[in-house]
Amino acid sequence: MAKPANFHVVIVGGGATGAALAHDLALRGLRVTLVERGEVTSGTTGRHHGLLHSGGRYAVKDPESARECIEENFILRKIAPGSFELNDGLFVAITEEDEAYLPRFLEGCEACGIPTQVLSREEALRLEPNLNPQVRVAVRVPDGTMDAMRLPLRFLATAKKNGAVVRPYTEVLEVLKRNGTVYGVRVRDHVTGREEDIHADVVVNAAGPWSGKIAAMVGVDVPIRPSPGVLVAVEGRWTNMVINRLHPAGDGDIIVPQRGLSIIGTTSWVVDDPDALDLPEDHVRLMFEKGGEMVPVVGKAPLWAAWSAARPLVGPRQAETGRELSRTFKCFDHADEGVEGFVTITGGKATTARGMAEVTADVVCRKLGLDVPSRTREVVLLPHTAYYRL
Amino acid sequence: MGLKRVFRVFRYKPGWSRPRYETYTLDLPEWATVLEALMRIRRDHAPDLTLRHSCLHGSCGTCGMRINGREALACLVKVQDLPERITVEPLYNLGVVSDLVVDMPAFYEKFEPVGRPLIRRSEYLPQAVPPEGIPHFTRLESCIECGLCVSACPVAATDEAYLGPAALAAAWRVVEEPRDARVWQALALADSPHGCWRCHLALECSEVCPTGVKPGHAIAALRAYLLTSQAVRTASPMGEAS
Structure with a gap:
């Protein structure tokens, strides 16, 4: 039987x-080559807000993702x-309407296995003194x-x-294909200036x-719908915990x-085109306004940076805002299309990302006739500094 | 489009192209940063231009370079704050890998052995009571390993073996807040012939640091700490064992 290292x-x-x-x-023992156009994490990955999700944001509308x-x-x-900064997160209700969302939110979290703890206004303000003093109720989650x-x-x-x-x-530059089978990629190495073919049993x-x-x-x-969003960083750390608005996902x-x-x-x-992202000024302003509703001092803090990042959402071409698209992932084996x-x-x-990788590696192994299980749930990762030392 | 700027960008592919400057003229939106300009140059004019970037908000530390002769994170420098001609060059003192990309393994070769943990105690909002089950709030360390301080350091320019401001600042963080790190190891590195005693206190490092780490001050603190502990050792009949 073929060994993983043959592939x-x-x-x-x-x-x-x-x-x-x-x-x-x-x-799993396979030989792997990863190619990236720029520095690693230079596309969407590096640009996200840095949230280790509890899943709370998706518990009501997108339970699979949650x-x-x-x-x-x-x-x-x-x-x-x-x-990780393991300080947990709060979903805060500022208005009556927010508060009315609480039962659905708690139900959704329970159904998805997300631990919650409901906190009174006073308890929430003790944890996070900079919260809007009008906060009505808060829910603690493991963000x-x-x-x-x-x-x-x-x-x-x-x-x-x-x-x-x-x-x-x-x-x-090109994905190499012969008789309906992909067998590698042609790349240009921008450091050496060389073009070369890298052959592969599977290209992901x-x-x-x-x-x-x-x-x-x-x-x-x-x-795929490249779906950008604007993010704003302000100077100063005004909370220790992640603060979410207790209402359906929104700006x-x-x-x-x-x-x-x-x-x-x-x-x-x-x-x-994910290479041509705008940074609409009204979106930047909206971030200050909405952020300030949860933590007033954040809305008045000096701007540090504003930027856009394109999410890789899966969904129909006619999607308009991207909000209606699920945050879950999809793995396509294009054998289905020949x-x-x-x-x-x-x-x-x-x-x-780890879960996505496990599912994808299962698909790759099945295609290659390999029966090797994933071990990424247990193996502790090397520190980030090791990346530049190996 | 509101901003017309001329960018002179350092281009060099060791082994196959000579160091040179190439000029690109761009029309940019008002919000554009130098990083945005470079990404557009790569997209529209020079697909083989290599540069590092990731977070776009000064948190990852990858886009350190010299902009009009001064070390900065390109994602935090707005083009509208610069004159019409803008020169972009790689950081000094780390060696050029390709165009604006410098040799980060050389940086981590000195930084990693210090063994500073990435997560520290949060000093923000000391009056806040952490929730049940969380003994104290934590946060990521301030140093983003960008290399600006190493580039600006006049000692690093002349002594290749110098540990450098980033690694020394990390060593001080280990002494200040040991967590599970090996304090003696960080101190031994700081006290070595290419450690904190080499510093001339030019303080350029503290000047260019984008996240307020102030490596120069950390180095001064290390020196004071080492001098005090040496004084204690000298005064004690039991030597180091006491």
Whole structure:
């Protein structure tokens, strides 16, 4: 029977998904090469607000995503110790309308297995003195804060330790295909200037919002909607816990404290080209306004930075704002469309990257006739600094 | 489009192209940062331009470079605050890998052995009571390992073996708040011939640090700490064992 090491998998995309997938496949004993156009985590991954999701945000409307989040949240605490600000999060009700959402929220969390603790106004203000004093009720959930780049670096470091080759500044020019079977990629290494073919038994498209472009090189369609959102960082850390608005998902419904900053997120629209993101001024203003409703001092704090990031959401082309699209992920084996050797993984979020990788690696192994289980639920990751030392 | 700027960008691919500056003229929106400009240069003019970036808000530390001769994170420098001609170069003292990308393994070779944990105690809102089950609030360390301090350091420019401001600041954080790290190891590195005694107190490091770490002050604190503990050792008949 063939051994895992007989097979070579090329992963296109050095974000959280590609990083976790490289780790999963390398642990299973496969040979792995990951190529990324720029520096690793330079696309969407590095730009998120840094939330380690409890899943609370999705508990009512998107329970599948919520369950994924809470399960992965607990796994990540085990496999990536020392990477998270584990201060928990609050969902805060400011208006009567917010408060009316409480029963549905608690029900949703319970159904998804998200632990909650209801806090009175006084209790909430004791934990977070800068909360809007009009807060009516708050719910504590196991949110946390991560470093959006350094967590995926731990996946990459461990993958490298297990033999994976990680190649930043290596751009895919073409996906090599013969008789309906993908057999590798042609890349240009922007450091050496060389073009070369990298052969593979399976090529995995993990290019996030760019995955539509990679799929187009193969002639298959991926229903991806690059859906940008604006994020704003203000100077000062005004809470220690993550603060969410207790109401259905909307613009400016979260403040994630991180280091000495507070990040307010986010808005949502859809674009065609993830390389041309605008930064609409009214979205920036809205972040201050909505953030200030939860934590008034955040709304008045000096601007540190404002930026856009494109989510790789899976959904129909006619989606307009991206809010209606699920935050869960999809793995496509394009054999279903007559193309062998090519798999796309997209959607999802940083918190669920490990789970996405496990599902994708299962698909890859099944295609190769391998029966090797994933071990990423248990293996503790190397520190991020190891990425640059291996 | 409101901002017209001319960018002179350092281009160098060791082994196959000479160091040179290439000029790109851009029309940018008012909100554009230098990083946004560089990403547009790569997208529209020079697909082989290599640079590092990730978070776009000064949290990851990857986009450190020299902008008009001064170390900065490109994502935090607004183009509208700069003159019409903007020169962008890689950081000093780490070695160029390709264009604006410097040798980060060289940085981590000195930084990692210090063993500073990434998570620290939060000093914010000391009056806040942490929730049940959380002994104290925590946060990520301030240092984002960007290398700006190493680039600005005049000692690092002349002594390749110098531990450098980032690693020394990390060593001080270990002494200040040991957590489970090995304090003796961090101190031994700081006290080595290429450690904190090499510093000339130019304080350029503290000047350019984007996250308020103030490595120069950390180095001064390390020196004071080492001098005091040496004085204690000298005065004690039991030497180091006391």
